[in-house]
Amino acid sequence: MRSIVFTSVALATVALLSACGGMPMTSARFNQDALPDAVKVPAGHRVAMETVGVGEITYECRAKTTGAGHEWVFVGPQADLNNRMGAKVGSYYGPPATWAANDGSRITGTQVAVAPAMAGSIPLQLVKANPATGMGAMNGIAYIQRVATQGGVAPASVCDGAALGRKQVVKYQADYIYWKAA
Template identity: 70%
Template sequence: MPTFRLAPLALLASAALLSACGTMMAPAPMYSQAMLPDAVKVPAGHKVVLETVGVGEITYECRAKQGMAGQFEWVFVGPDAKLMDRAGKQIGTYYGPPATWAANDGSKLTATQLAVAPAGTGNIPLQLVKANPAMGMGAMHGISHIQRVATQGGVAPAASCDAMNVGSKQIVKYQADYIFWKAA
């Protein structure tokens, strides 16, 4: 008789467990650089340790072109963005100059550009940078490379840049994924 009473409880527990498993989320797919141009791929022997989405602004300034009298252009001044994790929580910032990636834990780093590749009309280019040694222990410690991918917006303004508005600044919205790599 006791086994008869345990069987319905076991059946109920099994059903609850199966139900919970059915609602679990599948793990996020691992980042792949397969579809990226070779120029911005991180060399073999490295692994992704952090994926972020940078959401912010890029400032441009109207300046005279170097060595070209009477000609003017919008010049990149620097970024100001929040770095969000894939769940939308802010985990750091990206600002410059110099281009600096800073984690909320106080660690930060700068980097040297290695390559860029076109990202479509109206979008800043894809980019690969080699990280300089990080300042502080934390999320940025040991980072070897950073990729800027999935860019949206951020190109120089379409507004006129001429002698009448030299020195004026324009702010352009942008978004990009920043993928952080370490040696494997």
């Protein structure tokens, strides 16, 4: 009897955790005090959700818009947005930069500021969100922070006349913190 009760409790716990896997993660623990001021969310906002973006950024070798030569130009991202337990809860893609939840809601936004990250990683970023489309997790989001970035910088390979038009895909990961008005 004892093992039946234990098994029932264990199965109920697994079922509860599985049901929660598709839900957005919220956390009052995220603390932006260590972030550069440029990418801090203004006072009067609270964390509504946190995701980990895991994916790729595409760059293309193009002629410089000013001056002679060529350079790798950011084309766009494609990433899965996972909750802190690793379950996919949405997607990030662009252009325009779009955060889409599995529930059908999505937002775009306008970059407010960037700040340097560790060497070899794309910068930290603060984005002012546009009003969400669709009903769900993205409703009411006012700001998105990109923090804890890993990788994603332009390729180190040569971008010259011979490489003109060539695209390169670079892996990256970043935490996206979503903020609502308090």
